[in-house]
Amino acid sequence: MPFEYLPLPGAPVGQLDTPALVIDMDVAEKNISRLQKWANRNKMGVRPHSKTHKTPLFAHKQMAAGAIGICCAKVGEAEVMVAGGVKEILIANQIVGATKIARLVALANDASITVAVDDAANVRDLSAAASAAGREIGVIVEVDTGMHRCGVDGGAATRKLAKLIASSPGLRFDGVMGYEGHVVAQRDFEERKTEATAAARALVEAAEDLRKAGLPCKIVSAGGTGTYNITGTVKGITDLQCGSYIFMDGDYLEVFKDFSPALSVLATVISRPVKGRAVTDAGIKAISVDRGLPKVIGIEGAKVAGLSEEHGRLEVSGAAEKLKVGDKVSLLPMHGDTTINLYSHYACVRKGKLEAMVEIAGRGRSR
Amino acid sequence: MPFEYLPLPGAPVGQLDTPALVIDMDVAEKNISRLQKWANRNKMGVRPHSKTHKTPLFAHKQMAAGAIGICCAKVGEAEVMVAGGVKEILIANQIVGATKIARLVALANDASITVAVDDAANVRDLSAAASAAGREIGVIVEVDTGMHRCGVDGGAATRKLAKLIASSPGLRFDGVMGYEGHVVAQRDFEERKTEATAAARALVEAAEDLRKAGLPCKIVSAGGTGTYNITGTVKGITDLQCGSYIFMDGDYLEVFKDFSPALSVLATVISRPVKGRAVTDAGIKAISVDRGLPKVIGIEGAKVAGLSEEHGRLEVSGAAEKLKVGDKVSLLPMHGDTTINLYSHYACVRKGKLEAMVEIAGRGRSR
Known part of the structure; x- marks a missing residue:
């Protein structure tokens, strides 16, 4: 199997290739x-x-x-x-x-x-x-x-x-x-x-x-x-x-805020076909949906309308209409455990910069 | 990362360790x-x-x-x-x-x-x-x-x-x-x-x-x-x-039977706590649920009642009450693509025996 492309420490989080599983x-x-x-x-x-x-x-x-x-x-x-x-x-x-x-x-x-x-x-x-x-x-x-x-x-x-x-x-x-x-x-x-x-x-x-x-x-x-x-x-x-x-994850944040969300999925807008719709590269192979659809972090007017296997469909209005192909979007998964289990590596970041790509060595080890 | 235990070719499918992604x-x-x-x-x-x-x-x-x-x-x-x-x-x-x-x-x-x-x-x-x-x-x-x-x-x-x-x-x-x-x-x-x-x-x-x-x-x-x-x-x-x-998968089999199901997940009963309930080792980290719950294959009276992260909960009645801890159960996932994406290897079988464990080299390569 060819090695996966992994970015170097120090890279700004916005430059990470996507979908990326980001840990603050x-x-x-x-x-x-x-x-x-x-x-x-x-x-x-x-x-x-x-x-x-x-x-x-x-x-x-x-x-x-x-x-x-x-x-x-x-x-x-x-x-x-x-x-x-x-x-x-x-x-x-x-x-x-x-x-x-x-x-x-x-x-x-x-x-x-x-x-x-x-x-x-x-x-x-x-x-x-x-x-x-x-x-x-x-x-x-x-x-x-x-x-x-x-x-x-x-x-x-x-x-x-x-x-x-x-x-x-x-x-x-x-x-x-x-x-x-x-x-x-x-x-x-x-x-x-x-x-x-x-x-x-x-x-x-x-x-x-x-x-x-x-x-x-x-x-x-x-x-x-x-x-x-x-x-x-x-x-x-x-x-x-x-x-x-x-x-934490989106579902637990609806229970309480005693702990803070450290996990997000960074995605890229890959298509902007019509007014009101943006499509990202993070589908259900990149974010689990067993506890519901992820939430867009920090973009007013952008909402996840649905995920298919390889695509995330966003409804955008107002300021979010400015999203263009190539822009990055942060998403909060509703269920962390099952989302993490989809990835081979964490992108561990600190103050907005990559600290290390860390292998999720237990991923998929369900036996 | 330690190597995963992989069985030798020739092993009867019922002897595979579970959860296993089995291809006929x-x-x-x-x-x-x-x-x-x-x-x-x-x-x-x-x-x-x-x-x-x-x-x-x-x-x-x-x-x-x-x-x-x-x-x-x-x-x-x-x-x-x-x-x-x-x-x-x-x-x-x-x-x-x-x-x-x-x-x-x-x-x-x-x-x-x-x-x-x-x-x-x-x-x-x-x-x-x-x-x-x-x-x-x-x-x-x-x-x-x-x-x-x-x-x-x-x-x-x-x-x-x-x-x-x-x-x-x-x-x-x-x-x-x-x-x-x-x-x-x-x-x-x-x-x-x-x-x-x-x-x-x-x-x-x-x-x-x-x-x-x-x-x-x-x-x-x-x-x-x-x-x-x-x-x-x-x-x-x-x-x-x-x-x-x-x-094929469970969802497509509800569309037509032009092709036949080749994929199943083999699970083991790990708990038989009370009459009417059996619990397997295949949860949503082993079978995707984005198109619904998997179906039990070939056991009259056994039905998947729910999956949690690491467990499958079966409702059993009639002949299925005979299921005991250690027994193997075959499950038909409703969505093949997202289930396959959870595994590192296929157990490829022919006439009930393992032919080869084949690496799913593209698993998780969502970038």
Whole structure:
């Protein structure tokens, strides 16, 4: 495959070739620092989810700020993090199948690895692979705290799995996790608070129940960006799994403005066929639409009317009618994680100039 | 970046690690052959759009079957095709900006390159770069035949651009194109026929008008998968730009069954938390949802209820209740092009066994 054209550091952002995935590094670093400071004040651990950035550079910035470890969704992402030097990994997901479990166990040579489970047969497979390799894997039970995706109910089902883990060779019982994904994007703060608090309390209760049964829970992990300051104040929760806060996105900005948008897609106007319409080079292969159409940043009278595969269609009026072929347009994606997953590189900029093109090494590693 | 785990040829498809992007090679080759045979019978050129497969292997199969050239949407895709040995490229899109134009002109060292335009300043930029490099680039005018995205109206605007191209050093005027993207997925055949015929006739009329003005049009290119047998029968059209026909997808299968589905995503059940629900490892980072949720293939009583980033939620009833953690599930994406763009490799299978893992070299090359 031919190498991609990559610009040199120092290039003004407006000169970047497009579509480009632009990160304002000052803003991203401020978001990292802001969450960590909040957590420090509240004596809460931060275990940022790397499924957002998929890149060791940002994981290291989070660790340097004070994070206690990094979450991953897939073994392929964890491989990238461990190869990039991250030493403390929590895979907040079920890892199923002989191939993936073998890779998971191999990671324990270079890092501390903990994985979530919600199934007894999966625990036995993990135990067999870890003990055969002479390695120890941390395991936590995923509790369904109301999202109704994966996870078992707190109480008897959790106890049964925890006991199995604790008695399985090669495994170390580390505790529980529960992700309140059903409430993180709830727009109303009071509703979000009520529901997220209930979810976090259910998880803490499951942990207390295990402790009574002689199964100490080092990890009681939960939380997303939208619930950091709710879940993060519930006594008994040990750490937060926030991911999106590092860059924010258009959807989360409709939840709150506690963190600032660091991510945008730079596009070029490639066609200006008629009054009222401008077409850019950023379609749905450059900006995800699973949470809605992106927003034009800073151009009065310009609005994204639709994206096709390779084109963005803008409605323009007033001052925006001045847009001409070759002009650059900044767009705010509604969903950062899925937009980032389309790109091979970040254009990391500071004060309007390119600092570095950074490979998104975990991109597409969904296995 | 650590290498991705890739299975060896000969592996049964059910043993592939997941999520895997699976191509049934026999079906894909039959689709290629079927379109080409239809085109041969109708004395129509086929210029398949590589934005679907993004991979030289499939472009070469299309050329070997009789295609007259390959379409690309972006310079980055064309670079992959030319590096892979494809010699006849039509970029069916506007290429804007000094960087991309320099790369476009460089491609003319190794292949015949034609590009679409709809703007006079863009023509001047292309001419300056091509003549400075001592190269010749073919240029066609994109005519808006009813889609109202890019393109100029047939008639005076097209004539003006064509004359400018024909008189510009370094450029060769090759003709016109028009993409009837607004009708290719129209479900009703008669409506599709009426609208696509009108679009194709508008393009042919624009070409006739140019010929009268002394500007011969070698290329009068149009058509998508859904209109191949409509646009492809309009006298004066020279070639079809179909892309999706090679693999088909769930959305196109609702238009017609002229081609067969060759593409699926293999997923693994990773959680079976309660009766009625199974969760897979294929979320929206593994299957695009811009045309709707994927369909479960061949399992009675299993239905995709929703995808989150890293998880697919299935509703299961009846026989599908037997699904257990570790079982594999085949899913039909509704949109092939955007699903393919998420993966680094195809798992190319034949008669149920892996033939090769093939790199999707054009993936993510949206610049």
